[in-house]
Amino acid sequence: MELEILIAVATMGGLGFIFAGALAVADKKLRVEENPLIAQVNEVLPGANCGGCGYAGCYDFSVNVVAGKTPVTGCPVGGQDTAIDVATLMGIDASTSVRMLPRILCCGDNEEAVKKMTSYYGPLSCSAMAQISGGDKLCLYGCLGGADCVVACPFDAMVMNEHGLPEVIDELCTGCGMCVKACPRNIIEMHPEDREVFVFCKNHDDPKTSKNVCHVSCMGCGICARKSDGGVVMDNYLAVIDYEKFDETKIPFDKCSTKVIRKQNFSKN
Amino acid sequence: MELFLLFISAAIINNFVLSMFLGICPFIGVSNKFSSALSMGMATTFVMVITSVVSWLIWFLVLVPNNLEFLQIPAFILVIASLVQFVEMFIKKVSQPIYRALGIFLPLITTNCAILGLALLISMKDYSFLEGIFFGLGAGAGFTLALIIMAGIREELELADVPKPFRGAPITLIVAGLLALAFMGFAGMIS
Numbered sequence: 001m002e003l004e005i006l007i008a009v010a011t012m013g014g015l016g017f018i019f020a021g022a023l024a025v026a027d028k029k030l031r032v033e034e035n036p037l038i039a040q041v042n043e044v045l046p047g048a049n050c051g052g053c054g055y056a057g058c059y060d061f062s063v064n065v066v067a068g069k070t071p072v073t074g075c076p077v078g079g080q081d082t083a084i085d086v087a088t089l090m091g092i093d094a095s096t097s098v099r100m101l102p103r104i105l106c107c108g109d110n111e112e113a114v115k116k117m118t119s120y121y122g123p124l125s126c127s128a129m130a131q132i133s134g135g136d137k138l139c140l141y142g143c144l145g146g147a148d149c150v151v152a153c154p155f156d157a158m159v160m161n162e163h164g165l166p167e168v169i170d171e172l173c174t175g176c177g178m179c180v181k182a183c184p185r186n187i188i189e190m191h192p193e194d195r196e197v198f199v200f201c202k203n204h205d206d207p208k209t210s211k212n213v214c215h216v217s218c219m220g221c222g223i224c225a226r227k228s229d230g231g232v233v234m235d236n237y238l239a240v241i242d243y244e245k246f247d248e249t250k251i252p253f254d255k256c257s258t259k260v261i262r263k264q265n266f267s268k269n
Numbered sequence: 270m271e272l273f274l275l276f277i278s279a280a281i282i283n284n285f286v287l288s289m290f291l292g293i294c295p296f297i298g299v300s301n302k303f304s305s306a307l308s309m310g311m312a313t314t315f316v317m318v319i320t321s322v323v324s325w326l327i328w329f330l331v332l333v334p335n336n337l338e339f340l341q342i343p344a345f346i347l348v349i350a351s352l353v354q355f356v357e358m359f360i361k362k363v364s365q366p367i368y369r370a371l372g373i374f375l376p377l378i379t380t381n382c383a384i385l386g387l388a389l390l391i392s393m394k395d396y397s398f399l400e401g402i403f404f405g406l407g408a409g410a411g412f413t414l415a416l417i418i419m420a421g422i423r424e425e426l427e428l429a430d431v432p433k434p435f436r437g438a439p440i441t442l443i444v445a446g447l448l449a450l451a452f453m454g455f456a457g458m459i460s
Contacts, residue, residue: 004336007335007337008337008339008340011331011332011335011337011340011344012340012343012344012347015327015331015344015347015348016347019347019348019351020351022351022355023351023354023355026354026355026358026359027358030358030359030361030362031358031362032361032362032365
């Protein structure tokens, strides 16, 4: 019996050894020379293969950087440190890349948003609520409060605050954009970290409806659009900031009746 | 003559894909373009022939004499995995475009049941060495044939006005079923 086991182990081991040897020889003979820069670039990347850059993983990103198809600053997770490392390897100057952070453009929390007369019982994920009945709140555009973005965040940089809205912890965020994809209502957008003025609403309802569904919605009065020389445009009863033409001094912040267009310094909270 | 009949039998009458339903994954997965179907067929045929040689040697010279028949499956899988690694290196060296066109399906030849099935059938039917090689060749040719026919049909299907609910995977599966039905017509011609 013992002999049998020994023979079996020796046979399989021997076979494995022979094949391993053959493959090692084949590897030597058939090795494809590729640009060593690709491996070096790959080395300095975070290696999380998150796909935040739009490629199939860190290796794919390196191939494209070396081929010159994508800028050295293309890795949103590694941020500026990685960009500088990659740029040094590629022998070019690292243009300072702007860190992008997610911003939650809804302030209809549990107190401000008007609830439906009926209660929602069901799976407590935003994607389910968005498909089944739209959750507890009347607003068809706002945050559902199911924390899909918190679940989606691979870096624990999102939390639900006590009012039922998600918050970004800027220090932990890597800007991978997973929360943006997770939100069925598209209220999360990526913005440069130093941007402070936002319209914190996505409601396209007419003035009367939007007033009824939420106390802090953009009703679409258009006063900010009229005063801002094209810095704010109205899109179907919703003020949208055009950051290209936008001039902060022209925005009449105090004229907005729901204070939904406002300046918020994110680094202080 | 015997060997030729064995080849025809493996390639057409007992076609691995369409009669024995082995290797369906690459059959559906890589059959959307004629050129990649052909190279996938070639790669699989190559692996099949070498597998039949090596697994025959291992089965009749190593496992049977030592009463180690129970090691059949792990030993064969070892053979197949190593061979696929080798083929992958080879194709990467010879032709980068083919390597990229085959993509994930190349390493997946490892888990292609048609190849393990071939190795197991050779040991089960007690083929001689030469018979084993011809059986492997026939199986590979049959696999390539099925893939090429499927790719040809699917390239035409791209232009056809397929009813909306059947577009994509459903029509592909229906076509595969009809093809299998057609191949069933050969059943029993050579046992």
